[in-house]
Amino acid sequence: MADAASRLTTLAEDLLGVPLPVAIRAWDGSEAGPPGAPVLVVRSRQALRRLLWKPGELGLARAWVAGELDVEGDLYEALDRLSGLVWERGDGTGGTGRAARAVRAARAVRDPRLREAAGALIRLTGPFPPPRPPAEEVRRRTGPLHTKRRDKEAISHHYDVGNDFYELVLGPSMVYSCAYWSPGGTLEEAQTAKLDLICRKLALRPGDRLLDVGCGWGSLAIHAAREYGARVVGVTLSAEQAAYARKRVAGEGLTDRVEIRVQDYRDVGDGPYDAIASVGMAEHVGQVRYREYADDLYSLLRPGGRLLNHQISRRPEKNEAAYRVDDFIDRYVFPDGELAPVGRTTTALEEAGFEVRDVEAIREHYALTLRQWVANLEARLPEAERLTSPGRARVWRLYMAASAVSFERNRIGVNQILAVRTPDGGASGLPLRPRAWTERPDR
Incomplete structure (x- = not known):
């Protein structure tokens, strides 16, 4: 079909009611759209069939993971331009953007113009159903959320994809959470700074017992x-x-001081601990278990002990009851993962008995971290594809780049929450100026 790109652009703009913010290159080699914009490459009509059957982020994700869609030019700019169409948030609906709503409205025959545009798109792509989802997609799950078995399966999906792959993406630090950057610093320096910041906030001293959750x-x-x-x-x-981790601990000669367990945090029963760190783990807990999580950590901490909870947050919805997890994240990245507004997290900790003493928002640091991880992946993409699969590497590239844009645009954030199990006497043990931990004292 000649000039498929122009037809696609016209149909998309009719459906969306706004100009398309990116150019399109279609399977026939034709191209249309604003000059100088990133180019959305549609390699196959199957990509469009996926989008028609699953409008919004899930159809887009399936086409991307299958290699039927790609971007030429600045990936971050393309995602930023498309975000309002695909990943729109904060509208009180919990929905997934203008594109999905337009196609659903056309299907519901609410607007003859939209119905006609959708029909033309179907004629362009053919009446055939989409192919099966890519192998990297997790099937929709049923049953109770966040049982121990289901959580273990979800964690395995994300983390048990090969340590060599994670070494390639994360670098030598092997730290999979937001780094703490200084101007001109490297990723390794920033990750070391983050680890040290956590230890200082927890006021660790020789002999202290630390529980590292996740x-x-x-x-x-x-x-x-x-x-x-x-x-x-x-x-x-x-x-x-x-x-x-056990191999690293042995290599450092620290087996007498570090024990690594394959264990659910709910099964830890050898408290009390002097300090607890939970870094990038609470996102897996889920709303139905979050108060239980806070209660469990409180019970494991001695009076006067400190908790450092490092957690990604989302912006509150106008209608919180309508919030749902992004399909792409749920099916391809973090099955059953959920984000909560930071206020909900601090409330749950306080309800469990903690005294929240400090909240440090560091979302810009995560954007910098993700951009470096994407650069690591792109620099060794053929190796990453060999270590996992081409589809898995595409999942990670899209997930990390889109997340970087979300942090930069304040759609999501990340916070370090310092809380204390304050004794009955009320002595928190914190200095009068606790932010002194930002500069490490000589020891």
């Missing part, structure tokens, strides 16, 4: 034991992470 590949546990003399228990649900 310990990943052991970076914080090793840093706390080596630099602060702490005795650390790290727990993870990922067998691959645990094996890797």
Whole structure:
């Protein structure tokens, strides 16, 4: 079909009611759209069939993961321009943007003009159903959320994809959470600064017992034991992470001070601990379990002990009851993962008995971290595809780049919440000017 790009652009703009913010290059080699804009490459009509059957982010994600869609030019700019059409948030509906609503309205015959445009798009793509979802997609799950078995399966989907792949993306630090940047610093320096900041906020001293909830590949546990003399228990649900972390601990000569367990945090029963760190783990807990999570950590901490909860947050919806998890994230990245507004997190911690003493918002730091991870992936993309699959590498590139844009545009944030199990006497143990931890004192 000659000049498919022009027809696609016209049909898309008729459906959306706004100019298309990117150019389109179609499977026939034709191109249309604003000059100088990033180019959305539609390699196959199957991409359009996916979008017609699943309008919004899930159809887009399936086409992207299958290699039927690509972007030429600045990926971040393309995602930013498309975000209002595909990932629109904060409208009180919990919906997924103008594109999905337009196609659904056309299907519902609410607008003859939209129905005609949708019909023309169907004629362009053919009447055939879309192909099966890519192999990287998690099937829709049923049953109760956040049981121990279901959480273990979800964690395995995300983390047990090969330690070599994570080394490629994360770099030598093997830290999979927001770094703490200084101007001109490297990723490794920023990740070390983040680990040290956590230890200082927790006021770790030699011999202190630290529980590292969701310990990943052991970076914080090793840093706390080596630099602060702490005795650390790290727990993870990922067998691959645990094996890797234990090997690192042995290599550092810290087996007498660091224990790595494959264990659900709900099964930890050897408290009390002097300090608890939960970094990038609470996003997996879910709203139905969050108060239980806060209660469990409170019970594991000695009076006067500190909790450092490092967690991604989302902006509140006007109608919180309508909030739902993004389809792309749920099916391809973090099954059953949920984000909460920071106010809800602090409330749950306070209801459990904690005294929240400090909240530090560091979302710009996560945008910088994600951009570096994307650069690491793109620099060694053929190797990443060999270590996992081409589809999995595409999942990660889209997920990390889109997340970077979301942090930059204040659609999501990340916060370090310092809370204390304050004793009955009311002595929190914090200095009068607690932000002194931003500068590490000589020890």
